[in-house]
Structure formats: structure tokens, C-alpha cells
Amino acid sequence: MAKIYTIIILLASIFLYQSDIYAQTGKKSSVSNSTEIQTNEFEIKAFPNPVKSGEYISIEFSNFQTEKPISIALINIIGKQLINIEIDTMNYKLHITKEKFPAGIYILKAKQDNKIRTMRLNVVQ
Numbered sequence: 455m456a457k458i459y460t461i462i463i464l465l466a467s468i469f470l471y472q473s474d475i476y477a478q479t480g481k482k483s484s485v486s487n488s489t490e491i492q493t494n495e496f497e498i499k500a501f502p503n504p505v506k507s508g509e510y511i512s513i514e515f516s517n518f519q520t521e522k523p524i525s526i527a528l529i530n531i532i533g534k535q536l537i538n539i540e541i542d543t544m545n546y547k548l549h550i551t552k553e554k555f556p557a558g559i560y561i562l563k564a565k566q567d568n569k570i571r572t573m574r575l576n577v578v579q
Contacts (some may be wrong), residue, residue, distance in 0.1 A: 496524075497571065498564045504576035507552040511575070515544050518566055527563040528555075528575070536560075550577055 496518035505511045518524060526546070528537040536554060560575040 504578045510547045513546045525565045529561040531559050
């Protein structure tokens with residue numbers, strides 16, 4: 455009896471998976487035919503990533519509103535906010551000191567108005 459239930463559950467999951475694939479394919483084709491889609495959302499890039507302790511990391515923004523400042527926060531893996539600054543330029547260089555930023559994984563968070571972008575930042579020795 456348990457084998458029958460297992461087979462029924464397996465067939466149901468296959469059916470749901472296939473119907474989901476077909477639904478996603480339809481959505482993708484309708485979006486891919488449109489070339490008019492543009493986003494005004496700002497983006498964040500940081501390099502080099504990983505960065506060595508004692509070096510500078512370049513942070514660049516695109517598609518952001520120049521008249522409004524961007525808040526940058528650097529958060530360590532346990533959630534402690536180490537830096538919180540506001541900038542109004544497209545490029546910013548941040549010095550990754552060994553004392554303040556030991557090797558590890560950090561979250562770089564940028565916020566402008568109610569829009570938030572995050573990215574992972576790796577600091578190595």
C-alpha cells in the first residue's frame with residue numbers, strides 16, 4: 455500500500471513540475487519578444503571582489519537619482535553594521551583596513567529612497 459502512495463506522489467510531482475515548466479516557458483517567450491522594457495532601478499558594483507585587507511574597493515552605481523544621496527552600509531556576517539555613510543557620487547572608494555575588516559564575508563548594502571541593493575563582499579588576508 456505504501457508503494458502505491460509513493461508512486462501517486464511521484465507522478466503528481468512530475469505532473470506539477472512539467473506544468474510549471476510550460477507556464478514559465480510561456481512567460482519567458484512573451485517577455486523576451488519585448489525590447490521596450492527598461493528599468494530605472496539603480497545597480498551597485500564593487501571590485502575587486504574578493505578584496506585583500508589593506509586595499510581599496512571601488513563601488514560604482516548606475517541608474518541612480520543624482521539629486522538624492524545613497525546610503526552605504528557594510529555589515530559583517532553576524533549582522534553588525536560597521537559602516538554607514540551617505541554619498542552623492544557614482545563612484546566611491548572604500549579603504550578596507552585590517553583592523554576594522556578582518557578576513558571574512560560582508561554584506562554591502564546601498565539604499566536610495568525605498569530602493570535597496572545588496573551584494574556579498576569577500577575580504578581575504
